Amino acid sequence: MLDKTGIAKRIAQEVGDGMYINLGIGIPTLVANYIPSHLHVVLQSENGLLGIGPFPTESKIDPDLINAGKQTITMMPGSALFNSAESFAMIRGGHVDLTILGAMEVSENGDIANWKVPGKMVKGMGGAMDLVASAKHIIVAMQHCSKEGASKLLKKCTLPITGIKCVKRIVSDLAVLDVLPQGGFKLLERAPGISVDQIKNATEGRLEIDGNIPEMQV
Amino acid sequence: MLDKTGIAKRIAQEVGDGMYINLGIGIPTLVANYIPSHLHVVLQSENGLLGIGPFPTESKIDPDLINAGKQTITMMPGSALFNSAESFAMIRGGHVDLTILGAMEVSENGDIANWKVPGKMVKGMGGAMDLVASAKHIIVAMQHCSKEGASKLLKKCTLPITGIKCVKRIVSDLAVLDVLPQGGFKLLERAPGISVDQIKNATEGRLEIDGNIPEMQV
Amino acid sequence: MINKVVVGPDEAVHDIFDNATLMLGGFGLCGIPENCISSILKKGTKGLTCISNNAGVDDFGIGLLLKTKQVKKMISSYVGENSEFERQLLSGELEVELIPQGTLAERVRAGGAGIPAFFSPAGVGTEVATGKEMREFNGKTYLLEQWLRADFSIVKAWKGDTAGNLVYKGTARNFNPMMATAGKITIAEVEELVPLGELDPNQIHTPGIYVQRIFQGKNYEKRIEQRTISK
Amino acid sequence: MINKVVVGPDEAVHDIFDNATLMLGGFGLCGIPENCISSILKKGTKGLTCISNNAGVDDFGIGLLLKTKQVKKMISSYVGENSEFERQLLSGELEVELIPQGTLAERVRAGGAGIPAFFSPAGVGTEVATGKEMREFNGKTYLLEQWLRADFSIVKAWKGDTAGNLVYKGTARNFNPMMATAGKITIAEVEELVPLGELDPNQIHTPGIYVQRIFQGKNYEKRIEQRTISK
Numbered sequence: 001m002l003d004k005t006g007i008a009k010r011i012a013q014e015v016g017d018g019m020y021i022n023l024g025i026g027i028p029t030l031v032a033n034y035i036p037s038h039l040h041v042v043l044q045s046e047n048g049l050l051g052i053g054p055f056p057t058e059s060k061i062d063p064d065l066i067n068a069g070k071q072t073i074t075m076m077p078g079s080a081l082f083n084s085a086e087s088f089a090m091i092r093g094g095h096v097d098l099t100i101l102g103a104m105e106v107s108e109n110g111d112i113a114n115w116k117v118p119g120k121m122v123k124g125m126g127g128a129m130d131l132v133a134s135a136k137h138i139i140v141a142m143q144h145c146s147k148e149g150a151s152k153l154l155k156k157c158t159l160p161i162t163g164i165k166c167v168k169r170i171v172s173d174l175a176v177l178d179v180l181p182q183g184g185f186k187l188l189e190r191a192p193g194i195s196v197d198q199i200k201n202a203t204e205g206r207l208e209i210d211g212n213i214p215e216m217q218v
Numbered sequence: 219m220l221d222k223t224g225i226a227k228r229i230a231q232e233v234g235d236g237m238y239i240n241l242g243i244g245i246p247t248l249v250a251n252y253i254p255s256h257l258h259v260v261l262q263s264e265n266g267l268l269g270i271g272p273f274p275t276e277s278k279i280d281p282d283l284i285n286a287g288k289q290t291i292t293m294m295p296g297s298a299l300f301n302s303a304e305s306f307a308m309i310r311g312g313h314v315d316l317t318i319l320g321a322m323e324v325s326e327n328g329d330i331a332n333w334k335v336p337g338k339m340v341k342g343m344g345g346a347m348d349l350v351a352s353a354k355h356i357i358v359a360m361q362h363c364s365k366e367g368a369s370k371l372l373k374k375c376t377l378p379i380t381g382i383k384c385v386k387r388i389v390s391d392l393a394v395l396d397v398l399p400q401g402g403f404k405l406l407e408r409a410p411g412i413s414v415d416q417i418k419n420a421t422e423g424r425l426e427i428d429g430n431i432p433e434m435q436v
Numbered sequence: 437m438i439n440k441v442v443v444g445p446d447e448a449v450h451d452i453f454d455n456a457t458l459m460l461g462g463f464g465l466c467g468i469p470e471n472c473i474s475s476i477l478k479k480g481t482k483g484l485t486c487i488s489n490n491a492g493v494d495d496f497g498i499g500l501l502l503k504t505k506q507v508k509k510m511i512s513s514y515v516g517e518n519s520e521f522e523r524q525l526l527s528g529e530l531e532v533e534l535i536p537q538g539t540l541a542e543r544v545r546a547g548g549a550g551i552p553a554f555f556s557p558a559g560v561g562t563e564v565a566t567g568k569e570m571r572e573f574n575g576k577t578y579l580l581e582q583w584l585r586a587d588f589s590i591v592k593a594w595k596g597d598t599a600g601n602l603v604y605k606g607t608a609r610n611f612n613p614m615m616a617t618a619g620k621i622t623i624a625e626v627e628e629l630v631p632l633g634e635l636d637p638n639q640i641h642t643p644g645i646y647v648q649r650i651f652q653g654k655n656y657e658k659r660i661e662q663r664t665i666s667k
Numbered sequence: 668m669i670n671k672v673v674v675g676p677d678e679a680v681h682d683i684f685d686n687a688t689l690m691l692g693g694f695g696l697c698g699i700p701e702n703c704i705s706s707i708l709k710k711g712t713k714g715l716t717c718i719s720n721n722a723g724v725d726d727f728g729i730g731l732l733l734k735t736k737q738v739k740k741m742i743s744s745y746v747g748e749n750s751e752f753e754r755q756l757l758s759g760e761l762e763v764e765l766i767p768q769g770t771l772a773e774r775v776r777a778g779g780a781g782i783p784a785f786f787s788p789a790g791v792g793t794e795v796a797t798g799k800e801m802r803e804f805n806g807k808t809y810l811l812e813q814w815l816r817a818d819f820s821i822v823k824a825w826k827g828d829t830a831g832n833l834v835y836k837g838t839a840r841n842f843n844p845m846m847a848t849a850g851k852i853t854i855a856e857v858e859e860l861v862p863l864g865e866l867d868p869n870q871i872h873t874p875g876i877y878v879q880r881i882f883q884g885k886n887y888e889k890r891i892e893q894r895t896i897s898k
Contacts, residue, residue: 018669020876040669042830042876046537047463048607050874051668055666063466063658064594064606070464070517071664077864078668078830080874081606083613083641084463084489085545088538092557092781093848095876111561122525122534123516129564130538133557134781164561236438238645258438260599260645264768265694266838268643269437273897281697281889282825282837288695288748289895295633296437296599298643299837301844301872302694302720303776306769310550310788311617313645329792340756340765341747347795348769351788352550382792542782551773552804554785573783573813582804605869638836639870 002173002191002218007141009034009218011100011171014139015041022046022091022131024101025069027141031100042076044096046087046127051079068127088127092134099135101128103142103167105157108205110167110179112140113159125162132163144172144202151204153177153185175199176216177207184208189216220391220409220436225359227252227436229318229389232357233259240264240309240349242319243287245359249318260294262314264305264345269297286345306345310352317353319346321360321385323375326423328385328397330358331377343380350381362390362420369422371395371403393417394434395425402426407434437599437632442649445475448623452476452588455483455508459544459584459615460498461591464490464517464661467608468497469592471625471653477501485509487544487584489537489611493517496659505529511584513537517661536564539581541614546583548617548646553582589619592653593642596626597633600647601640609641616646625653668830668863673880676706679854683707683819686714686739690775690815690846691729692822695721695748695892698839699728700823702856702884708732716740718775718815720768720842724748727890736760742815744768748892767795770812772845778814779848779877787812820850823884824873827857828864831878832871840872847877856884 002010004027012034015021022044023029032052035041043052045067052067053074060074067073090096105113112132115125132138145151153170170177176189184206187199190213200207220228222245230252233239240262241247250270253259261270263285270285271292278292285291308314323331330350333343350356363369371388388395394407402424405417408431418425442448449472452458462468476484477500484507491510492499499518501507509531515521524530535543536558546554555578559565569580591612594605602624604612616622624642629652673679680703683689693699707715708731715738722741723730730749732738740762746752755761766774767789777785786809790796800811822843825836833855835843847853855873860883 042668044876045607047466047610049868050876051868055664058665061660061663061665062606063660064608066464066466066607066660066662070466070661072660072662073664075868076668078828078832078866078875079868080832080871080876081609081868082871082874083604083609084537084541084611085614086874088541089776089780089848090874090876092538092542093779094781095779095848122532124512124514124534125536125559125564126514127537129536129562130556130558133536133560134538161562163559260437262645263838265697265841267637268645269637273895276896279891279894279896280837281891282839284695284697284838284891284893288697288892290891290893291895293637294437296597296601296635296644297637298601298640298645299637299840300640300643301835301840302768302772302842303845304643306772307545307549307617308643308645310769310773311548312550313548313617340763342743342745342765343767343790343795344745345768347767347793348787348789351767351791352769379793542780546785549773551785551787552807552809553802554777554782556782571784576783578783603869638834 001194004030006218007171007173010176010216011139011141015039019097020044020095021098022096026102028100028102029069046091048082048084048087049079051076088130091130094134094136096135098137099131100139100141101131103140105152105154105159106140106167106170107154107157108185109183110165111157112162112167113157115162116160128162132166138167139169139171140167142170142172144174151202153203153205155205174202180208187213189214191216219412222248224436225389225391228394228434229357229359233257237315238262238313239316240314244320246318246320247287264309266300266302266305267297269294306348309348312352312354314353316355317349318357318359319349321358323370323372323377324358324385324388325372325375326403327401328383329375330380330385331375333380334378346380350384356385357387357389358385360388360390362392369420371421371423373423392420398426405431407432409434439598440600440647440650441598442651444651445471445625448472448649448651449475449479452481454481456587457485459586459589459619460486460488461612461615462488463607463610465497465659467592467610467612469590469625470656472590472623473497473500477504482506483508487511487586489513489540491515491518491521494520511535513540541611543581543584544614544618547585548614551583553580556581584618586619589615589622591616591624593624593626595628595630595635596624596650597630597635599632600624600644600650601635602642603635603639604641613642616642621648622646624650626650627653627656670829671831671878671881672829673882675882676702676856679703679880679882680706680710683712685712687818688716690817690820690850691717691719692843692846693719694841696728696890698823698841698843700821700856701887703821703854704728704731708735713737714739718742718817720744720771722746722749722752725751742766744771772842774812774815775845775849778816779845782814784811784813815849817850820846820853822847822855824855824857826859826861826866827855827881828861828866830863831855831875831881832866833873834866834870835872844873847873852879853877855881857881858884858887
């Protein structure tokens with residue numbers, strides 16, 4: 001079973017040279033730490049920056065330079081700053097190659113729910129609805145099951161939807177899976193030490209298992 | 219009867235302190251020369267400049283700095299440059315206070331025709347359709363009649379329309395007139411040496427003459 | 437050029453009336469008009485509808501106006517850092533309209549640019565789509581979204597000149613430029629007010645035509661929400 | 668960062684195919700991609716649809732491609748400075764679609780921003796409205812306008828870096844920034860190509876994400892259409 005770092009490391013393997021990538025808050029933000037240094041990629045922060053650098057040292061902290069999670073950041077050489085309309089023009093216009101974000105639930109047809117839990121606090125969707133409605137490629141970082149053991153890879157989402165038919169790939173603590181165009185989760189890899197049966201039991205939605213499923217190399 | 223300079227001088231009297239103004243090609247461009255220097259106004263060039271200055275001296279010519287008529291220009295201190303989408307956002311969004319442009323015909327309900335003569339060359343509407351569809355206040359600079367003596371202040375335009383119900387005021391070589399909200403031209407001033415009867419004869423559209431009509435002070 | 441300088445925030449906000457609609461720039465606490473918020477707080481204007489990406493925190497930003505119950509309604513994309521907000525929302529004291537962030541930014545831009553409506557894909561198939569016209573273009577479904585405009589837009593810039601031209605810094609730019617275009621009256625507070633001609637015309641983020649009032653603000657706190665450092 | 672530098676205009680335009688749709692930046696002859704136009708001329712690509720505010724003059728700019736009959740269709744707002752254009756139009760050799768300048772700019776922006784359609788007031792009641800959906804908002808009538816996108820967008824900037832970030836100069840900016848966003852492939856030619864990190868991130872007009880190829884152009888002529896001087 002992968003911890004958060006493990007999920008981030010596995011997702012980092014999905015990154016290709018030359019990609020523009022939007023990383024969501026939480027595990028996706030961690031992915032930046034594990035992208036191989038020989039790959040040239042540019043990280044977008046939807047509050048108005050292309051070219052997110054590492055977190056600053058104490059002396060370099062600038063309150064006027066934060067990421068979408070409101071964390072202090074730095075810029076890479078060759079960065080560009082812009083306003084929020086321009087930022088979402090990039091996202092909506094399909095210029096961002098890859099979006100990595102968290103999810104509370106994903107359904108077997110690629111719907112995602114990650115912004116609201118009715119009855120509890122409503123925090124708002126932020127940029128998530130724009131991102132999932134527009135991204136060319138979406139990878140979801142998530143826990144396969146709730147703390148109570150209920151599957152979060154469902155036939156149909158129970159929570160309010162963020163976007164429909166948009167998730168392409170899932171990296172959970174248990175597995176890597178693709179959402180098939182015709183619906184259903186196709187199992188690609190098992191987390192270290194996790195069996196196919198464990199993944200079957202943890203997946204409510206239709207699971208397609210084709211041949212021998214390799215263990216992830218993380 | 220006013221010449222082009224006279225029309226430009228009379229229109230300059232319409233300018234108020236603090237206005238943002240778009241000047242069309244031809245006579246409207248001349249208006250800039252006669253705006254009283256105690257008035258603070260900003261001239262917009264729809265190809266991307268707020269703060270048009272005088273034409274440059276020979277040594278200051280910059281091919282990267284032109285107005286909408288493709289003439290070389292300079293900038294005033296406090297100018298701002300921007301792209302064409304931003305420029306027309308200003309126009310469409312109602313941020314420009316006054317638009318001054320030329321016309322081939324105006325109808326008594328405020329329609330304007332100034333972009334096309336069928337059968338002859340089609341040059342295109344440029345920014346004129348955007349300007350007349352959006353400006354808060356539109357003043358037209360025009361000749362009252364064609365060279366053949368036909369009125370250009372009509373019941374209905376005969377040429378293809380640039381915009382409907384948009385012209386507020388006309389300064390011609392013969393008169394100053396308002397387009398009334400209910401339709402019709404209201405005569406406000408006569409050009410020097412021009413009689414009310416001459417204006418009547420030169421105006422095909424409904425002309426409203428109320429009391430004594432003063433001569434322009436140019 | 438036209439001189440738009442006012443003395444300070446009290447003069448700048450003097451005519452903001454009860455039940456006015458305000459736009460306030462900023463993302464989180466980054467790039468928020470701190471001085472104007474203080475003056476509105478002092479003035480006690482009530483029943484405000486605030487359009488702002490976030491709602492501040494408990495004791496800073498728009499959170500200050502929530503505490504004094506000066507805000508009737510928030511129109512935002514994310515409001516998750518504010519427990520007083522949560523209390524008022526759950527008790528029904530506060531109305532909230534949540535809008536996807538990109539749609540919010542574009543609706544504000546559309547307000548300034550005179551575009552009454554446009555089609556956006558964000559929120560199709562979600563509760564955001566409720567009551568909205570849907571239409572397909574090139575095989576993809578979009579929602580018809582309308583412009584947003586405000587009685588007053590209040591923005592914060594880094595530098596500005598007396599004609600109202602503005603330059604922002606870093607990610608403090610965010611929603612400020614669009615909001616500057618969409619207010620009947622736009623008020624800009626800047627860290628440094630410079631004389632006419634000092635800003636490079638080629639490098640202005642907000643042309644002065646959008647700004648009606650400008651002043652140099654004081655004592656910027658620039659509070660950081662998530663101080664994160666590299667070891 | 669991603670290195671997008673190509674050797675020169677021939678390499679930059681090598682895969683522009685017959686019957687492609689091109690966007691070309693510039694207003695009149697100001698800010699036009701002179702080097703790329705020369706290479707397309709040399710390459711002899713035919714049947715082009717060119718989206719550009721103007722069509723150049725007889726012997727410069729897009730006018731060069733009209734003379735060699737490489738252009739099938741022009742989509743522009745104003746085409747009045749070109750007698751060869753006039754001849755081809757009247758003889759039916761050339762198709763022309765005229766669009767109000769602000770609508771053209773906004774349709775290109777919409778193409779880049781993923782907005783398939785929006786409402787604009789320009790052209791209501793004119794022949795531009797023919798066949799378009801009309802709708803009233805707040806008592807004013809608007810036309811529904813669709814986005815424009817291109818196979819290749821070709822823009823000219825003043826400075827650019829290896830990651831494709833661009834800065835324009837003066838009114839040579841015009842349509843270039845929007846067009847840069849709306850091409851499947853965007854090619855930027857710049858007067859000065861600078862190393863990564865030399866451009867101020869706060870002062871970039873076109874972020875590199877929109878640009879696929881960049882090179883430093885040569886021998887810019889920058890012809891002036893209306894040389895007008897103060898005495």
